[in-house]
Amino acid sequence: xxxxxxxxxxxxxxxxxxxxxxxxxxxxxxxxxxxxxxxxxxxxxxxxxxxxxxxxxxxxxxxxxxxxxxxxxxxxxxxxxxxxxxxxxxxxxxxxxxxxxxxxxxxxxxxxxxxxxxxxxxxxxxxxxxxxxxxxxxxxxxxxxxxxxxxxxxxxxxxxxxxxxxxxxxxxxxxxxxxxxxxxxxxxxxxxxxxxxxxxxxxxxxxxxxxxxxxxxxxxxxxxxxxxxxxxxxxxxxxxxxxxxxxxxxxxxxxxxxxxxxxxxxxxxxxxxxxxxxxxxxxxxxxxxx
Amino acid sequence: xxxxxxxxxxxxxxxxxxxxxxxxxxxxxxxxxxxxxxxxxxxxxxxxxxxxxxxxxxxxxxxxxxxxxxxxxxxxxxxxxxxxxxxxxxxxxxxxxxxxxxxxxxxxxxxxxxxxxxxxxxxxxxxxxxxxxxxxxxxxxxxxxxxxxxxxxxxxxxxxxxxxxxxxxxxxxxxxxxxxxxxxxxxxxxxxxxxxxxxxxxxxxxxxxxxxxxxxxxxxxxxxxxxxxxxxxxxxxxxxxxxxxxxxxxxxxxxxxxxxxxxxxxxxxxxxxxxxxxxxxxxxxxxxxxxxxxxxxxxxxxxxxxxxxxxxxxxxxxxxxxxxxxxxxxxxxxxxxxxxxxxxxxxxxxxxxxxxxxxxxxx
Numbered sequence: 001x002x003x004x005x006x007x008x009x010x011x012x013x014x015x016x017x018x019x020x021x022x023x024x025x026x027x028x029x030x031x032x033x034x035x036x037x038x039x040x041x042x043x044x045x046x047x048x049x050x051x052x053x054x055x056x057x058x059x060x061x062x063x064x065x066x067x068x069x070x071x072x073x074x075x076x077x078x079x080x081x082x083x084x085x086x087x088x089x090x091x092x093x094x095x096x097x098x099x100x101x102x103x104x105x106x107x108x109x110x111x112x113x114x115x116x117x118x119x120x121x122x123x124x125x126x127x128x129x130x131x132x133x134x135x136x137x138x139x140x141x142x143x144x145x146x147x148x149x150x151x152x153x154x155x156x157x158x159x160x161x162x163x164x165x166x167x168x169x170x171x172x173x174x175x176x177x178x179x180x181x182x183x184x185x186x187x188x189x190x191x192x193x194x195x196x197x198x199x200x201x202x203x204x205x206x207x208x209x210x211x212x213x214x215x216x217x218x219x220x221x222x223x224x225x226x227x228x229x230x231x232x233x234x235x236x237x238x239x240x241x242x243x244x245x246x247x248x249x250x251x252x253x254x255x256x257x258x259x260x261x262x263x264x265x266x267x268x269x270x271x272x273x274x275x276x277x278x279x280x281x282x283x284x285x286x287x288x289x290x
Numbered sequence: 291x292x293x294x295x296x297x298x299x300x301x302x303x304x305x306x307x308x309x310x311x312x313x314x315x316x317x318x319x320x321x322x323x324x325x326x327x328x329x330x331x332x333x334x335x336x337x338x339x340x341x342x343x344x345x346x347x348x349x350x351x352x353x354x355x356x357x358x359x360x361x362x363x364x365x366x367x368x369x370x371x372x373x374x375x376x377x378x379x380x381x382x383x384x385x386x387x388x389x390x391x392x393x394x395x396x397x398x399x400x401x402x403x404x405x406x407x408x409x410x411x412x413x414x415x416x417x418x419x420x421x422x423x424x425x426x427x428x429x430x431x432x433x434x435x436x437x438x439x440x441x442x443x444x445x446x447x448x449x450x451x452x453x454x455x456x457x458x459x460x461x462x463x464x465x466x467x468x469x470x471x472x473x474x475x476x477x478x479x480x481x482x483x484x485x486x487x488x489x490x491x492x493x494x495x496x497x498x499x500x501x502x503x504x505x506x507x508x509x510x511x512x513x514x515x516x517x518x519x520x521x522x523x524x525x526x527x528x529x530x531x532x533x534x535x536x537x538x539x540x541x542x543x544x545x546x547x548x549x550x551x552x553x554x555x556x557x558x559x560x561x562x563x564x565x566x567x568x569x570x571x572x573x574x575x576x577x578x579x580x581x582x583x584x585x586x587x588x589x590x591x592x593x594x595x596x597x598x599x600x601x602x603x604x605x606x607x608x609x610x611x612x613x614x615x616x617x618x619x620x621x622x623x624x625x626x627x628x629x630x631x632x633x634x635x636x637x638x639x640x641x642x643x644x645x646x647x648x649x650x651x652x653x
Binding site for chain 1: 354357359382383384386387389390391393394395398399400401402403404412413416417459462466
């Protein structure tokens with residue numbers, strides 16, 4: 001160390017560091033635009049997303065037959081795709097976010113308890129195994145049978161389907177952390193189990209779990225779309241990206257935009273979420289700072 | 291300081307057996323590892339007791355049993371008259387203030403997600419050692435005491451070198467103003483020059499705060515430098531416990547003699563006279579009958595194979611667990627107290643004595 005002791009080094013804030021990563025910044029910007037557009041849907045949408053017109057399957061503007069009144073064209077029932085996209089993103093984002101937050105939160109607690117109290121570990125992990133063996137679609141059907149169909153049912157089903165995966169990932173990360181001396185050091189200081197789990201275990205597992213959750217966010221949106229398609233989620237007149245893509249399936253050969261535009265939107269959301277998640281992991285973990 | 295008479299720590303018949311499980315679902319106990327098998331000693335206030343021995347002899351386990359970081363199978367641990375093993379969870383957490391630990395690996399022993407300031411503030415807040423308003427000031431003071439600078443408080447552990455991290459570990463142990471610190475090989479992961487700094491820091495702090503140390507180590511040069519008394523452990527038992535000078539001048543237990551002989555001696559020809567220990571440490575799963583050291587002992591007789599030697603006090607005050615401790619010849623290879631016969635060893639001691647901790651850095 002050549003610097004003298006008076007040179008107190010400057011510390012960069014987490015956001016500053018995030019902004020230095022160009023790709024992550026772009027992804028964050030795109031995601032921000034999509035979220036903002038979804039939130040402002042009632043003001044931005046040029047048409048009523050549910051109103052049908054006499055011009056079904058109108059192509060988007062970049063096609064010569066397109067009209068500026070319907071920038072992304074219309075769907076099979078003549079509804080404006082742009083407007084439905086704006087409203088649909090709301091539901092899709094909300095669904096993905098809530099189910100990942102609820103399922104991820106519960107899964108993390110379960111995984112950490114399993115690693116912390118080795119006595120209950122075999123029992124918790126066998127329950128997780130059983131849950132893992134149910135496909136999310138089947139869970140969705142079961143939840144719909146209990147709570148009825150609808151967005152709430154989908155969120156509950158997706159959250160439940162997320163718990164075992166997150167519990168597994170958290171547990172494997174937590175077992176490694178539990179083996180470290182600093183856990184013992186925390187105990188030697190006299191910290192309670194709750195504090196040890198919160199400030200030692202959780203803080204040290206969260207970065208790996210966080211990346212898994214951003215990936216899971218993409219999967220959840222896709223499964224949610226599948227459930228909507230099966231008629232378990234959003235009900236037909238309401239707009240949801242997955243459902244829109246599913247409805248476009250029938251016209252795939254002569255009006256591909258009906259399915260591809262919502263699909264590309266899903267793709268964009270999932271991609272950006274993954275990139276931001278990756279960058280956040282780097283930023284949040286002090287060891288990966290440069 | 292509630293009680294000034296009597297030893298700070300009294301350990302009696304401490305036993306830890308780890309069950310070895312077999313099978314995946316219906317786990318049955320296949321055997322027990324006798325990690326610690328009846329250890330007794332006392333520690334006076336302000337004293338340093340070294341625990342030495344080969345890897346796996348149970349010295350670290352003993353340290354953790356004393357602090358009740360792992361639960362003992364049997365035995366009694368008394369800290370300042372209080373029965374540590376009888377305490378409930380809350381009382382134990384309060385008592386932890388009085389007993390702390392410094393770890394071997396400075397890279398694994400600090401929570402990487404907390405800044406150094408947070409690490410040091412945690413015990414202060416938990417045990418309400420200072421008023422919340424004085425928290426920062428105390429953290430800075432702790433950093434200065436161990437030779438770091440106050441601005442280091444904002445940094446994360448990974449930004450420090452091994453020696454600096456170990457100083458942070460020392461500061462954390464000091465923060466609760468403990469009476470007892472278990473130093474679990476605190477310098478064996480550090481360079482020799484840094485070792486000297488940390489060892490001297492520990493000694494200075496002992497003089498300043500009247501600390502008592504249990505110093506777990508396998509480096510006999512460091513042990514000689516820092517300890518008052520030394521306990522030599524073999525297969526979960528103490529085989530010899532004596533004052534440093536007694537032990538280094540004339541080890542009585544054959545195992546201690548072999549350990550002393552194993553101190554590296556770089557002069558040509560010196561190795562010829564060395565008493566080399568044959569064989570490996572027996573499995574603690576099935577220790578040998580009688581004296582557990584007999585398969586490797588050059589002086590073993592029939593009695594050693596059948597009868598477990600008692601842990602007894604010899605005429606000169608030391609404790610030893612050997613039937614023939616009085617009759618065993620003085621080891622030729624024993625290092626004399628001044629280390630005069632061994633230049634490299636003497637140099638190590640000189641380094642230890644010369645290197646004082648750096649002056650506390652200005653704020």
